[in-house]
Every structure is written in structure tokens, then in C-alpha cells.
Amino acid sequence: MSGDISLKILSKSLGNMVLVRLRNGKMLRGLLQGYxxxxxxxxxxxxxxxxxxxxxxxxxxxxxxxxxxxxxxx
Amino acid sequence: MSGDISLKILSKSLGNMVLVRLRNGKMLRGLLQGYxxxxxxxxxxxxxxxxxxxxxxxxxxxxxxxxxxxxxxx
Amino acid sequence: MSGDISLKILSKSLGNMVLVRLRNGKMLRGLLQGYxxxxxxxxxxxxxxxxxxxxxxxxxxxxxxxxxxxxxxx
Amino acid sequence: MSGDISLKILSKSLGNMVLVRLRNGKMLRGLLQGYxxxxxxxxxxxxxxxxxxxxxxxxxxxxxxxxxxxxxxx
Amino acid sequence: MSGDISLKILSKSLGNMVLVRLRNGKMLRGLLQGYxxxxxxxxxxxxxxxxxxxxxxxxxxxxxxxxxxxxxxx
Amino acid sequence: MSGDISLKILSKSLGNMVLVRLRNGKMLRGLLQGYxxxxxxxxxxxxxxxxxxxxxxxxxxxxxxxxxxxxxxx
Amino acid sequence: MSGDISLKILSKSLGNMVLVRLRNGKMLRGLLQGYxxxxxxxxxxxxxxxxxxxxxxxxxxxxxxxxxxxxxxx
Known part of the structure; x- marks a missing residue:
């Protein structure tokens, strides 16, 4: 298994811009400060x-x- | 991981005004007393x-x- | 963290009138007897x-x- | 906390008629035999x-x- | 509490015809083989x-x- | 209780064709390789x-x- | 039971193209890096x-x- 890759991707994105797609159809953009x-x-x-x-x-x-x-x- | 940052942000907002977006499309505003x-x-x-x-x-x-x-x- | 404040608010409301908003859009009003x-x-x-x-x-x-x-x- | 009051109400209703409102908008009525x-x-x-x-x-x-x-x- | 009554009802229905109402509005009928x-x-x-x-x-x-x-x- | 019957049915179907009805209304058909x-x-x-x-x-x-x-x- | 087969299929697909069907009706395609x-x-x-x-x-x-x-x- 390679389960921790999701968190590794998020970890590498800390402080960087990310795009977030929400279930309600909205899209967010911002600097990832934590997860x-x-x-x-x-x-x-x-x-x-x-x-x-x-x-x-x-x-x-x-x-x-x-x-x-x-x-x-x- | 940096998981506790959500709670840290909320902690720093205690007593302050926050905006809360709900799943039903409504928006709330109020002084955060707890979480x-x-x-x-x-x-x-x-x-x-x-x-x-x-x-x-x-x-x-x-x-x-x-x-x-x-x-x-x- | 200040997590127990939700239950503290409910505790202080025991025996008193509360308003309850439901997910189906309905609103209830009644004397809180327990939670x-x-x-x-x-x-x-x-x-x-x-x-x-x-x-x-x-x-x-x-x-x-x-x-x-x-x-x-x- | 007074959490067991829900079950206490149900317990007192055993054998009696109850009304049950469902998420799909339907309403049921019947003698409560258990919960x-x-x-x-x-x-x-x-x-x-x-x-x-x-x-x-x-x-x-x-x-x-x-x-x-x-x-x-x- | 009388929690096991749901399973007791199902247990007594093993091998018998049951009606099952689904969330998607459909109704099923069949011989209950297990639960x-x-x-x-x-x-x-x-x-x-x-x-x-x-x-x-x-x-x-x-x-x-x-x-x-x-x-x-x- | 007879809880394991679901898995027993699936177990007996391994390698055989099954029909699968999904919540989104779609129907699938295929050889069951695992569950x-x-x-x-x-x-x-x-x-x-x-x-x-x-x-x-x-x-x-x-x-x-x-x-x-x-x-x-x- | 043969439960680990889902993860085995995903494991064998690491580094390969997969199709992913989402609940919101959208379809994604990409190289599977982890799960x-x-x-x-x-x-x-x-x-x-x-x-x-x-x-x-x-x-x-x-x-x-x-x-x-x-x-x-x-």
C-alpha cells in the first residue's frame, strides 16, 4: 500500500497555492497552511x-x- | 503533518467575529465562543x-x- | 480547545425554550428536556x-x- | 449531561402509540415494541x-x- | 433498553417473505435468508x-x- | 443472527457473473473477483x-x- | 473472504493510467501515484x-x- 502519499502531496504543498474543488460545485484557491x-x-x-x-x-x-x-x- | 492548525485558527478566533458558510447555502456571522x-x-x-x-x-x-x-x- | 461549550450551552438551556433548525428546512420550538x-x-x-x-x-x-x-x- | 433522556422517553413509550417522522417526508404511527x-x-x-x-x-x-x-x- | 428486538423480529422472519422499502423509493419482496x-x-x-x-x-x-x-x- | 450470509453469498459468487445496482441508478454486470x-x-x-x-x-x-x-x- | 483484492488491483495499477468515476457525474483520468x-x-x-x-x-x-x-x- 502507498496510503501516505495523499498526505505527502499535501505536505509538499504547504505554503504553496492549491486549488480545491468542493462538493457544492465551488472552486477555492489559496495558500495551504495546514491539513x-x-x-x-x-x-x-x-x-x-x-x-x-x-x-x-x-x-x-x-x-x-x-x-x-x-x-x-x- | 500539521493537523492541529484548523483548531489553532479557531482557537485564535475565540471571542472574535467569524463567518460560517453552511451546506444549505446559508451564511452565518457571529462571535466564536467555542468549538x-x-x-x-x-x-x-x-x-x-x-x-x-x-x-x-x-x-x-x-x-x-x-x-x-x-x-x-x- | 473549548469543546465542551456546546454541551454547556445546552446544559444551561435545560428546561428553557429553544429553537431548533432542521436540515429539511423546518423549525422547531420547545422546552429542552435533554440532549x-x-x-x-x-x-x-x-x-x-x-x-x-x-x-x-x-x-x-x-x-x-x-x-x-x-x-x-x- | 442528560443524554439518556432520549432512551428514557422511548422506554416509557414501549407498548404505546408513537408518531415517527421520516426523512423522506413520510409519517408513521404504531405501537413501539422496541428500540x-x-x-x-x-x-x-x-x-x-x-x-x-x-x-x-x-x-x-x-x-x-x-x-x-x-x-x-x- | 430493548435493542435486540429489531434483530429478534428479523430472526423470526428467517425463511419467510418480507417487504423491504428502499431509500430510492423502490419496494422489494423476498424470502429472508439472512441479515x-x-x-x-x-x-x-x-x-x-x-x-x-x-x-x-x-x-x-x-x-x-x-x-x-x-x-x-x- | 446469521450475519455472515451476505459474505457467504458473495463468496459463492466468486468467478461468476453478478449484477450490481448502484445508487446513481446505473446497473453493472461483471465477473466477481473479490469483495x-x-x-x-x-x-x-x-x-x-x-x-x-x-x-x-x-x-x-x-x-x-x-x-x-x-x-x-x- | 477476498477483501484485499481491491487494494491489490490498485497496487498493480500504480504508475499506470486509471479511469475514476466520481459521484458528481464527472470522470477523471490520470496516472495512479498512490491510494x-x-x-x-x-x-x-x-x-x-x-x-x-x-x-x-x-x-x-x-x-x-x-x-x-x-x-x-x-
Missing amino acids: DQHMNIVLDDADEIVDENNANKLGTIVVRGDNIIMISPS | DQHMNIVLDDADEIVDENNANKLGTIVVRGDNIIMISPS | DQHMNIVLDDADEIVDENNANKLGTIVVRGDNIIMISPS | DQHMNIVLDDADEIVDENNANKLGTIVVRGDNIIMISPS | DQHMNIVLDDADEIVDENNANKLGTIVVRGDNIIMISPS | DQHMNIVLDDADEIVDENNANKLGTIVVRGDNIIMISPS | DQHMNIVLDDADEIVDENNANKLGTIVVRGDNIIMISPS
Whole structure:
């Protein structure tokens, strides 16, 4: 098994920009400040991406992991 | 891993105003009085934000964590 | 952490009127007779609030916690 | 905490008629024959209430607790 | 508490016809061959009931308990 | 209790064709290569059944158990 | 029981292209870099497949297992 790779990817992304796709169809972007084994995450300077040219500023956010579909380093 | 950062952010927000986005699409605002590891939270002087100029006063509320998408200090 | 504050708020509300918002969009009002760590609650003299002037009488009810979005002392 | 009150209410209702509201919007009525800590319940002489004057007879039923919103002694 | 009554009802129904209502609105009928504490069940000679006069033959089926609303001996 | 019968049915179906009904309304058919206690399953030569005459070939698939409503040996 | 076969299939697919069908109806394709017992997976060079001729490039992604319906080696 290679289970810890999810957390390794997140670990390597600490301090970097990540994209987060939520179950409600929304997309977030922000600097990954932390995460845990439930994929609860903390983002700094987070935006909700509306479209290519628009984003809502959210500041620092704590996102509950069970709302997350996927996270990608960007 | 850096799992405790979610709780650290919440801890630093105790007594301060936070925004809470719920799964049902509603947005809450209130003074964070407490939280636990399930992200159950207690807000004082809570409002449900209707739009930029309107809010419904809710007083003190206990919110079950599994309804929460994200929490942001504001 | 300050996790027990949810239960402390509920504890202080025992015997008092609380408002309970459910996931199905319904709102309940009743005297809080008990609760547990899952936020299962027992209400006496409970009403389902239809609108400002109308309510359906429910009597004593046991509500499963996972249907609850928030509880507020009133 | 006063957690066991849910089970105490159910215990006092054994052999009596209860109303059960389900997540799918349906309402059941029947004699409570048993329950467990998940709120799985057994009803005898159960009916699905269609409207004030109509009910579908269901006989004895085992209801999985996670479909239940609330139970009220009647 | 009287928690084991659900399993006792199911136990007494082994080898007998039961009706099973599913969360997706479908109704099954079949001979109960087994069950477990999650209410996973095995039915023999199962049918999906379409209406009073029509049924789709399913043969032997294993049904995951978390899709089940209620089971009734018939 | 007769809980292990679900797994016994699946065990007897190893290497045989099974039908799998999913929560999203889709139907799968394939050779059962394995399963576990969560009803995660592996199918070989799997098809998604579109209608009586059409099927999409899926090859080998791993299906997460919590998407499964029922499995039937065929 | 033959429970470990799911993980064995995933293990044999490490470094290879897999197709992943999500609960939200989307389809992903990418090189499987890792997985764990919750079926959380890491894909490299991932695409979201729009139709036969179009795909959105996603790069490296961590996908939470509870969004996954099925995974197939391709």
C-alpha cells in the first residue's frame, strides 16, 4: 500500500497555492497552511473562483474535509 | 503533518467575529465562543446574512459541525 | 480547545425554550428536556413553526441529532 | 449531561402509540415494541399516514434509525 | 433498553417473505435468508414490486443495509 | 443472527457473473473477483448496462461499496 | 473472504493510467501515484474528461475517496 502519499502531496504543498474543488460545485484557491488526516484544510489568502476573471476574496479559511472532492497543487 | 492548525485558527478566533458558510447555502456571522474537534461551534450575537444590507438576528447558537463547509475569521 | 461549550450551552438551556433548525428546512420550538453528545434532543411542548402566526403542536418529541443544523436558546 | 433522556422517553413509550417522522417526508404511527441506541425501532400495527382520513396498513415494521427525524409519544 | 428486538423480529422472519422499502423509493419482496447488525440482508426469490400486478424478478440479492428504510414481515 | 450470509453469498459468487445496482441508478454486470466487508467489490469484464441491447464495456473495475444498493448472482 | 483484492488491483495499477468515476457525474483520468484504504487516491497528469475529444488538464490531484464510485485500470 502507498496510503501516505495523499498526505505527502499535501505536505509538499504547504505554503504553496492549491486549488480545491468542493462538493457544492465551488472552486477555492489559496495558500495551504495546514491539513489533517480528514483533509480538513486551512487556506490563507483564499479566493472563491467565480470565473476566469473574477474571484471573491475569503481571507483565511478553515474548510471541513468532507466537503472536498479534490485538492491540486498549482 | 500539521493537523492541529484548523483548531489553532479557531482557537485564535475565540471571542472574535467569524463567518460560517453552511451546506444549505446559508451564511452565518457571529462571535466564536467555542468549538470542538467535530467543528461543532457556538456563536454569540449570531446573524444569518441575507444580503449586504440585511441579516436575521439569531442570538446565541450551537451549530452542528457536519453542516459547516468553512469558517473564516473576519 | 473549548469543546465542551456546546454541551454547556445546552446544559444551561435545560428546561428553557429553544429553537431548533432542521436540515429539511423546518423549525422547531420547545422546552429542552435533554440532549446527548450526538445532539439528540428531547423537547417538551414542542411546536413546528409554520410562520409568524401559525404552529403545529407536536407535544414531546425525540429529535435525532443528525437532522439538526443549529439550536438556539431563546 | 442528560443524554439518556432520549432512551428514557422511548422506554416509557414501549407498548404505546408513537408518531415517527421520516426523512423522506413520510409519517408513521404504531405501537413501539422496541428500540436501540441507534434509534432503530420496531412498531406493531404500524400505519403510514397519508392524510387525516387515510392510512396504509404496514403491520409490524423494523425501521432503520438513520431514516428517522423525530419520534413522539402520542 | 430493548435493542435486540429489531434483530429478534428479523430472526423470526428467517425463511419467510418480507417487504423491504428502499431509500430510492423502490419496494422489494423476498424470502429472508439472512441479515446482520447493519441490516445488510439476503433475500431469495426477490421481486421489485412495480405496482399491484407487476414485479421484476431479481432472484437472490444481497442488499446493503444503509439503503433500507424499513423491513416488514408479511 | 446469521450475519455472515451476505459474505457467504458473495463468496459463492466468486468467478461468476453478478449484477450490481448502484445508487446513481446505473446497473453493472461483471465477473466477481473479490469483495470485502464494506462490500467494496472488484469486477472483471464489467459492463454498464444501458438497456436490453446495449452495454458500455468497463473492463476491470473497483467499486466502492457505499455506492452499491444490491448485488445479485445471475 | 477476498477483501484485499481491491487494494491489490490498485497496487498493480500504480504508475499506470486509471479511469475514476466520481459521484458528481464527472470522470477523471490520470496516472495512479498512490491510494489508501479509504480509496483516497493521488493522480498525476490528471484530466477531467469532458467528452471523447475534450479534457481539462488538472495536473496532480488528491481525490477524497468518498467521492469515488469506481476506479478502473485502463
